[in-house]
Amino acid sequence: MSFVHLSVHTEFSLHDSLVRVKPLMKAAAASEMPAIAITDDSNLFCAIKSYNAAMSNGVKPIIGAQLLVQTSRIATPSLITILCKDNQGYRYLTDIISKGYDEGERDKEKRPIIPLDWFEGRSAGLIALSGGREGEVGRLLLNKRNELAFDALNEYKELFGDNFYLELQRIGHPADDRYVREAVEIAIETETPVVATNAVRFMAPEDFTSHEIRLAIAQGRKVQSLREDMTAPCTKHQYLKSPEEMRELFSDIPEALENTVLIAAQCSVDITLGKSFLPEFPVPQGMNESDFLRESSERGLEERFRYYFKTDEAIAAHREEYVARLNFELKTINDMGFPGYFLIVADFIRWAKENDIPVGPGRGSGAGSLVAYALGITDINPIPYHLLFERFLNPERVSMPDFDVDFCMDKRDLVIQYVAEKYGQKAVSQIITFGTMAAKMVIKDVARAMGHPYRFGDSLSKMIPERPGVTIEEALAEVSELRQEYETNEEVKVVIDHALALEGVTRQTGKHAGGVVIAKNKELTEYTPTYRADVGDSLVCQYDKDDAEAAGLVKFDFLGLRNLTIIDHAIKTINARRGKEGLPPIDILAIDLEDRPSYELLKRCETTAVFQLESNGMKNLIKRLQPDRFEDIIALVALFRPGPLQSGMVDDFVDRKHGRAEVTYPHPLLEGVLEPTYGVIVYQEQVMQIAQVLAGYTLGGADMLRRAMGKKKPEEMAKQRAIFVDGCLKHNNIEGGLAGSIFDLMEKFAEYGFNKSHSAAYALIAYQTAFLKAHYPADFMSAVLSSDMDNTDKVVRFIHECRSMNLDIIPPHANHSTWLFAPHDGKIVYGMGAIKGLGEKVAEGILRDREYAGEYQNLTDFLFRNSMPKRVAEACIHAGMFDYTEMDRSELLAVCPLALLAGKQLQKQAGQGMLFEMEIPPLPRVDVPVMETDIRLSGERKVLGLYLTGHPYEKYRSSLMSALTGQLIDIVKNAEDDTIDRADKYYNITIAGLMTGIDIKNTNAKGNYAFFKLDDGSARLDCKIFPKGYHEYQAFIKDDNLVVIHGQVRMDTRTETVSVIVDTVQPLESFLQNQTGRVIINLPEGARPFREMAKIHGLSSLQDEGSLRIYMKTTDQEELVEIPQPPISSNGPAIQKLRDLWGAGIVIEYVKQQGKVASRKVSIDIDPVAETEDLEAVRADLRLQLETFLDKGYKAMYGSSESGMSPD
Known part of the structure; x- marks a missing residue:
């Protein structure tokens, strides 16, 4: 007697399971289970994944779901498990779940509540399990409402006939024994078959605590609170028990086990995978899609000729080349069966442009297609920039084309709406995504759920490297501090062990940034169930991108790009003004790509708000490269990535451009391929062209070579090397040693090479924004x-x-x-x-x-x-x-x-x-x-929401610059710099500004902590202060307080936001009083220093003690001269007197404590006199001292004793 698990939740139940699909299927195969059913909570998210994983492990996949159903007998919904016997049942279950998210009511967890009568006429091909003690029959039995329990049972049996089973579970719940006893009694009385399940939620007994933590995280609770809850939703017995364990558990009801095998034998769903079903595009009568694509492309190319070449002579000179390329592309597209795809994309782009919705010039490898350019899909001519069609659509490797299209961020949804109206509302949806528990966050979550203070989890998470996709295992191997904590601190070890169990588990749904699927002449539910996260949310398919495409749906990418909105807005205001001035409008696609002012702006690194070129790291690269042609901007987009920056190829590129290194080519035949990049291999297309030029590859074959180099499979690389070396000898008589060296070079740079089509398209947007900023x-x-x-x-x-x-x-x-x-x-x-x-x-x-x-x-x-x-x-x-x-x-x-x-x-x-x-x-x-x-x-x-005509901090800015790490804008830009190692960004800082937006939170056990923004007029920074610091500095944490903060800057790579963890807070005035600093008197041109010095007479009588020493500086002397007066304060009567005398010439500077003021001191004593004495009296009093010290003083200031000056 065997056993099949018919109730298994995977991680795709989102909140109540730790089971991962692939390990599950491997375990089922190892236990010789003939089949297994995935019955996730109210969804079919992983139906395709589990289907494929089961088939690859020799296990029969059973597709199903656990649903909430509602009848009039009980006010709240009950559970039911539905399994698909065949393809018809799979379609019915898909329809019902989709309808539930579309039309059904929701419970507090936003799961759809399915009216039971929805199964009327849709139960064929479905098997229903009663839901155990949480099903309607079970709940009525446990509530001693036996008559209603019989009514419910009869209704289910009428709907599902012999395919309805009373579900029995012994999972350690207090009510299990009573439920099983009464369920068996009613089953015997009504001749209803029973079936045993284990409501599987985790793989092994030792996973139970990790599962509890998963539940606690999902509910925002502590594990201890969950354990104290008498209605806790899980027990330690809900693991993937072996058939032997289930036989022992149900030895008294063997038919409950036998029925699992009988049910499994009845279930056989065959899903067609790997075949794409393109929607049909409506074409004029008498034409097919191929004919219409050719006609549209040829007409479009003629329009592009007039637009791009301007004159008949230029058109005639290039026509043959362009027509040959167009014909090649059209033949490839039609032979591969994709004319409809191009027509669909061209149609919604055309509609967008006609309806004033900005569209990008291109994105990704699609910019390499001349057909796309002719149809208006892209707006960058691929031929002048050597962009390759085969990089987009390879005739030697059949795969779906994939245009990524950028639309204005604000109006993208209108284009999706147009597509839905054209092809049918039920045939179009966006694509679901699944968020998982990543290393940093899962450590924080586990620590919090286990009752540790925030600091505990936060400090551990900060030891995880700031690298996208980094795992805890990798961090333990790389970070000695983390590894030491793990090996020596038991609390840390427990947290990390549970975090390892949860890392990567699915935790939430999302929506693909731009993916939209269109079903072929049918409803989406022919291919995929659909989903709405909440009532009124947009429709998405329940299968992720890969599964949706595997199921036959074709993905179209509708991406939002804010910069297109910016360009469109700017052009409209410019052209409105030009129209009033009687000037022709600006066409952003026709601007001069050799405009000098635009390149001068780039060379000055004034690229804030310039698309792709505005980060500090990019500005540094621009400063080095000094771009002066469009090809340089294309290269900038491609080179500004960690791989090229760290490999040394960027340095070589820059040096070659500026003549500091010789421009050389691996072979003379490659000059035409590598000239735009000064002999350096920068693009994937160049790798393809080298293979074509030297070894006789077709561009399709060269694309296969490029892909092989990316995958680095030794056996494939050995095969490709032999083909390349032989080709070089055969086609160009290049001997094996040189050919091998060139192959090695290609292989090295293929690792860093970037898609030039994408670089060129985005470089065009970058240039457009630079042009607008310059002009x-x-x-x-x-x-x-x-x-x-x-x-x-x-x-x-x-x-x-x-x-x-x-x-x-x-x-x-x-x-x-x-x-x-x-x-x-x-x-x-x-x-x-x-x-x-x-x-x-x-x-x-x-x-x-x-x-x-x-x-x-x-x-x-x-x-x-x-x-x-x-x-x-x-x-x-x-x-x-x-x-x-x-x-x-x-x-x-x-x-x-x-x-x-x-x-x-x-x-x-x-x-x-x-x-x-x-x-x-x-x-x-x-x-x-x-x-x-x-x-x-x-x-x-x-x-x-901000200060516009001034800022409270402004009067302190210049004087504080030397005492702070920098302005907030500098802190933000440095943290956002992609070229700086993340670890180098987490440094201690001293910053100043005005507090705003204070939000005080309570941690109960540890006291209050606070979030606020610091604003210095140049930027705003999010700040956080923990309970210990808040307790110490809460008197200063008030809206509109000017403060100086010491802390650490942080960059969150997930949200791309910069923040500061605050250590200390000090009122600005208090900080100034304790700072070492100076007052500099900048003398006007032509001023005579000793005469000006005399004006300070009487300053010390004001009794204004402080920390600021006084210095004087002339316009033609860099060095400061210290005035022998006692230090003064920054806001007392002495500084006011100086401002009355010299106005804007007075500058206050504060220096870091370790800094020293570099100056020379003039040792001239000036006796205090009453302020009422006029300047002549002061001069008389000083005359004798000035005569004595004139030479000494002049020499101190100017390095010479020959003053040629009288005391006057």
């Missing part, structure tokens, strides 16, 4: 700011960039602002959309009325023409919308209530037909003080 800075930066208008942190950074470009950012303006940021007279006007409380509908009304009735004269006119609450009107005033009027913001706020009343009165008169008799009265003037700077700035931050 239309206000238009471009207003578009950049608008694209991230909802992200205040980014707005702060981009405003900082604008100011570095000498671009003024002016507050929102009633007569110039739009909803978004907008250029105006070479400046950027803040968008109304950034004003908190000013909704889009109100803003639309403001803009509409301004367009219709002209500019707003004053606040009354504005409020007459736009109805709004007082708080909204005041927000507009605080934002600066009426700074163009004669009134200060304080006066505007004072008269705002009167203006609102006047506006309402005018509206009333207008309603009585007196519109043309009205005049807008001037606002009454009120005598109120001008708004103080701090109040103005506070108001701006309240309504805009």
